[in-house]
Amino acid sequence: xxxxxxxxxxxxxxxxxxxxxxxxxxxxxxxxxxxxxxxxxxxxxxxxxxxxxxxxxxxxxxxxxxxxxxxxxxxxxxxxxxxxxxxxxxxxxxxxxxxxxxxxxxxxxxxxxxxxxxxxxxxxxxxxxxxxxxxxxxxxxxxxxxxxxxxxxxxxxxxxxxxxxxxxxxxxxxxxxxxxxxxxxxxxxxxxxxxxxxxxxxxxxxxxxxxxxxxxxxxxxxxxxxxxxxxxxxxxxxxxxxxxxxxxxxxxxxxxxxxxxxxxxxxxxxxxxxxxxxxxxxxxxxxxxxxxxxxxxxxxxxxxxxx
Amino acid sequence: xxxxxxxxxxxxxxxxxxxxxxxxxxxxxxxxxxxxxxxxxxxxxxxxxxxxxxxxxxxxxxxxxxxxxxxxxxxxxxxxxxxxxxxxxxxxxxxxxxxxxxxxxxxxxxxxxxxxxxxxxxxxxxxxxxxxxxxxxxxxxxxxxxxxxxxxxxxxxxxxxxxxxxxxxxxxxxxxxxxxxxxxxxxxxxxxxxxxxxxxxxxxxxxxxxxxxxxxxxxxxxxxxxxxxxxxxxxxxxxxxxxxxxxxxxxxxxxxxxxxxxxxxxxxxxxxxxxxxxxxxxxxxxxxxxxxxxxxxxxxxxxxxxxxxxxxxxxxxxxxxxxxxxxxxxxxxxxxxxxxxxxxxxxxxxxxxxxxxxxxxxxxxxxxxxxxxxxxxxxxxxxxxxxxxxxxxx
Numbered sequence: 172x173x174x175x176x177x178x179x180x181x182x183x184x185x186x187x188x189x190x191x192x193x194x195x196x197x198x199x200x201x202x203x204x205x206x207x208x209x210x211x212x213x214x215x216x217x218x219x220x221x222x223x224x225x226x227x228x229x230x231x232x233x234x235x236x237x238x239x240x241x242x243x244x245x246x247x248x249x250x251x252x253x254x255x256x257x258x259x260x261x262x263x264x265x266x267x268x269x270x271x272x273x274x275x276x277x278x279x280x281x282x283x284x285x286x287x288x289x290x291x292x293x294x295x296x297x298x299x300x301x302x303x304x305x306x307x308x309x310x311x312x313x314x315x316x317x318x319x320x321x322x323x324x325x326x327x328x329x330x331x332x333x334x335x336x337x338x339x340x341x342x343x344x345x346x347x348x349x350x351x352x353x354x355x356x357x358x359x360x361x362x363x364x365x366x367x368x369x370x371x372x373x374x375x376x377x378x379x380x381x382x383x384x385x386x387x388x389x390x391x392x393x394x395x396x397x398x399x400x401x402x403x404x405x406x407x408x409x410x411x412x413x414x415x416x417x418x419x420x421x422x423x424x425x426x427x428x429x430x431x432x433x434x435x436x437x438x439x440x441x442x443x444x445x446x447x448x449x450x451x452x453x454x455x456x457x458x459x460x461x462x463x464x465x466x467x468x469x470x471x472x473x474x475x476x477x478x
Numbered sequence: 479x480x481x482x483x484x485x486x487x488x489x490x491x492x493x494x495x496x497x498x499x500x501x502x503x504x505x506x507x508x509x510x511x512x513x514x515x516x517x518x519x520x521x522x523x524x525x526x527x528x529x530x531x532x533x534x535x536x537x538x539x540x541x542x543x544x545x546x547x548x549x550x551x552x553x554x555x556x557x558x559x560x561x562x563x564x565x566x567x568x569x570x571x572x573x574x575x576x577x578x579x580x581x582x583x584x585x586x587x588x589x590x591x592x593x594x595x596x597x598x599x600x601x602x603x604x605x606x607x608x609x610x611x612x613x614x615x616x617x618x619x620x621x622x623x624x625x626x627x628x629x630x631x632x633x634x635x636x637x638x639x640x641x642x643x644x645x646x647x648x649x650x651x652x653x654x655x656x657x658x659x660x661x662x663x664x665x666x667x668x669x670x671x672x673x674x675x676x677x678x679x680x681x682x683x684x685x686x687x688x689x690x691x692x693x694x695x696x697x698x699x700x701x702x703x704x705x706x707x708x709x710x711x712x713x714x715x716x717x718x719x720x721x722x723x724x725x726x727x728x729x730x731x732x733x734x735x736x737x738x739x740x741x742x743x744x745x746x747x748x749x750x751x752x753x754x755x756x757x758x759x760x761x762x763x764x765x766x767x768x769x770x771x772x773x774x775x776x777x778x779x780x781x782x783x784x785x786x787x788x789x790x791x792x793x794x795x796x797x798x799x800x801x802x803x804x805x806x807x808x809x810x811x812x813x814x815x816x817x818x819x820x821x822x823x824x825x826x827x828x829x830x831x832x833x834x835x836x837x838x839x840x841x842x843x844x845x846x847x848x849x850x851x852x853x854x855x856x857x858x859x860x861x862x863x864x865x866x867x868x869x870x871x872x
Contacts, residue, residue: 302572390572423590431584434570436550437502439587439624441602441613 217264220276228261272405291408293417295397299426303433305362305382305391311433312364312380313355320438321428324416349373375400376417393429397422480870481535481618482849487525488857490536492847498614498622503550506626508562512639513540513616514867515852516564516647517673517744518791519605523853526745526761527793529607538564538604539647540616541639544630551626560630562623563818564647566602566613569628573601580815585624586611595794600815617849619870631822634830640837640867641829644678649836650821652678652742655789656686658812659738666690666731668779670772671742672700672715674839674865675789679740680704681834684712692730694718696748699861706838719750727779735781744790747772753798760797770796777803788813839865846870 219227234254241247260266269275275285284290301308311317315328315336326348329337334355341348352369360381367377378397385392399417401408411417428438483493498507519536521527541561544554554560566586567579574582582601586592589599592609602624605615614621623629633642652675659667667683669676672695680691692714693704701715716726727736745761748754749771757769776786777800786809804811828834841864844852852866 300572302570302575388572420590420594423593427584427589430571431568435504435568435584435625437504439568439585439602439611440501441587441611 215263215265217277218269218275218280219260219264219266220278223276224261224264226261227257231255231257231259231261274405286404288404290400290402291404293399293401293408293412295417295419295422296394297419297422297426298392298394299430300385300390301393301430301433302390304389305384308382308391308393308433309362309364309380311429317432318429320432321425323424393426395422395426479619480846481614482537482846484522484530484534484536485532488523488854490523490850490853492849495535495618498620500546500548501622502624503548504625504627505548506544506551506554506623506630507546508540508542508560508616508621508623508630509545510540510542510616510619510621510870511559512542512643512867512869513537513618513846514643514865515539515617515849515856517675517746519617520853520856521744521746521791521793522605522607523857524746527607529609531608531612534605534612535614535618536605537615537617538606539643540604540621541633541643541646542621544626545620547626553627554630554632558630558632559635561633561642561646561822562604562616562621563629563631563650563822564603565600565815565818566604566611566624567628567819568625574628574819577817577820579628579817579819581817588612603815617846617868617870619846629819631819631826633826637829638837640840641835642826643867644674644836644839645822645825645829646818647816648674648839649678649825650818651675651789651816652680653682653821653825654816655679655740655742655787656682656688658787659683659686659740659785661686661688661738663687664689665737666692667738667740668692668694668727668736668776669740669742670694670747670776671744671790672697672704673742676700676740676742677703677839678836679742679789680713681708683740684708685828685833688712690714690730692716692727692736694723697859697861700864703839703864723775724779731781735779735784737781738785738787739776739780741772741776741786741788741790743772744788745769745792747790749775757797768792768794768796770798774798774800777807777809780807780809782807783809785810785812789816840867842866844868845872 231254234250234257238247238251238254242251273285274280274287275283276287280286281289284292315330319325319328319338324340325338326341327339329339331337336353336355338351338353339348340351351372351374354367354369356365356367358364362383363379363381365377365379368374376397376399378395381394382391401411431438479495479497480492481495483491483495485491500507515537516539518538522530522536541559544556544558544560547555563579565580565582567574567582568584571583573579580601585602586599587602588608588611592599595609600610602611602613604613604621605617606613613624631645633645655675656667656679659665661667661683665688667688667690669679669683669691672693676693676695680693683691690712693701694716695701696717696719698717701717704713704715714730716723745768747769749769753771757767757771760767761769772790773796780786784807788811803809829836841862842852842855844866846868849868852868855863856866
């Protein structure tokens with residue numbers, strides 16, 4: 172039975188058993204938050220380039236030939252098994268390993284930056300409720316000096332005009348400092364704005380902030396999305412995800428601080444947590460080294476993406 | 479200043495540490511007049527809590543005098559005598575505004591780490607692990623208290639320190655545990671653990687209208703304390719090392735089971751039978767497993783449609799949790815740190831009206847310098863050691 176037929180059958184069964192009410196009706200596509208929507212599953216769509224398919228087929232044939240002639244040895248049996256994978260990969264053009272790693276070396280994959288060496292993006296997205304009106308939240312987001320208090324890495328913000336500012340970014344100990352020039356764009360929706368780090372900053376990062384009122388209160392649901400382009404394909408992306416502070420936790424920390432500032436007027440501080448235990452000075456050194464590595468990684472990444 | 483500093487398993491020292499200072503405009507500094515050791519501090523002492531930083535100042539039960547206030551503090555002033563709630567609440571978030579201060583969104587500076595484990599972060603707590611913000615605790619001569627307009631609670635001079643100290647943690651913990659049972663007239667409540675929280679839960683349950691309260695423990699002096707100033711026909715004490723608890727509870731409730739069960743023990747539960755050594759082994763190996771002995775007993779014993787109330791602390795995962803029983807018996811589970819701020823006024827009124835004098839749980843009075851001895855006594859579950867209070871300035 173085809174998938175469509177199955178879906179139709181499921182639909183008819185459910186509709187015969189349960190009449191949708193205005194309350195429990197299925198949400199329309201426009202109502203589903205972007206974060207909840209996922210790429211449709213592509214099934215076994217080819218994801219291996221033509222040249223790779225030929226190479227895979229040749230490797231598969233060679234392994235099979237070795238396997239058949241040595242069928243009663245362990246090496247021959249192993250070779251025969253491996254040949255199945257390579258032959259299938261070559262003949263069908265579909266590789267399950269590629270699919271698991273989100274790699275597509277076909278021309279259509281390259282067009283979506285899914286090739287092995289294509290630049291990849293790290294996408295972060297976080298939503299948080301704030302006890303303030305959407306207008307107040309947007310006002311806070313447009314005030315760079317207030318906003319900068321949420322970033323432990325930002326030492327100073329120089330406002331150039333209403334839409335341009337220069338952010339001085341540093342590590343915790345001030346070992347590495349570099350400026351990031353930011354341009355803010357106000358969209359038609361007054362409760363949304365976008366920002367991008369200008370190319371001169373060597374930091375290929377951009378993002379969006381959007382607010383909407385909470386359904387049953389006077390608070391705001393704030394959604395922040397950030398996208399960073401990384402060089403060197405999947406390997407570069409993986410390394411940057413491990414080494415740099417561009418992570419979900421960083422975005423979450425920033426939003427927590429923003430919430431604290433908006434709801435209480437101060438950022439929560441704990442002496443121990445901020446400074447670390449005084450009895451274990453080695454931890455401070457490890458933090459220093461880690462910070463240095465993180466900032467160096469961002470700078471290297473930025474230079475790489477320019478190249 | 480002098481403070482009780484944790485250095486590792488069974489290693490607390492009284493040391494000279496830097497004085498706290500105002501870090502935020504809403505902070506106040508308290509000169510501690512009386513502090514206590516809680517069961518939660520014992521979890522840290524015994525290194526059951528894996529996220530504690532060495533060098534941390536312990537203690538979340540303390541009171542004292544306000545000696546310094548931040549520029550934005552208006553509700554307390556220098557010289558005020560205050561009790562400080564153990565959870566730190568900002569007063570401005572959704573949870574604080576809805577009287578769920580232990581779930582405060584903003585007070586925990588390390589919320590992101592707690593979110594990784596729990597999904598959402600609880601409030602910061604004094605003298606606690608990094609997951610709860612690693613705030614320096616109250617077993618010290620001075621403490622920095624954030625959100626000075628929200629937490630510190632002024633207490634009348636006519637009441638002694640010992641009478642009001644426990645408003646900051648264990649009294650509201652016991653009271654909330656009983657309140658969570660939604661007690662109706664004629665109800666029977668079973669309480670596992672006759673320690674200080676269990677004692678307050680017992681008395682709170684009686685105040686809230688329980689007909690019978692059954693205390694379960696293995697330490698005789700604690701079971702005996704249950705009968706102190708409580709009606710003899712309403713309070714029953716069971717020693718789980720001597721009798722079969724499940725059978726005894728059925729007998730005492732006409733075969734129906736208690737209407738609600740309170741776990742005033744948490745993650746250092748003792749038990750008997752084959753489960754107990756198995757759970758001790760998992761805990762010793764740091765397998766992130768909290769013991770489920772008491773939880774399993776409660777869930778089995780509770781009547782159908784009853785309530786399981788859990789004021790005892792749990793940190794990680796619980797193995798062999800009888801979810802099938804919870805489902806098929808239609809049990810309600812209520813748990814969590816106490817929303818201390820919510821209970822300060824009503825419980826102070828109870829003390830003022832002499833309905834309850836919380837100082838009855840104190841068994842030892844010591845100086846701060848004697849803290850290592852106090853921890854040692856408590857960790858050995860000394861028969862006569864119930865609650866230790868310490869004076870940092872004597």
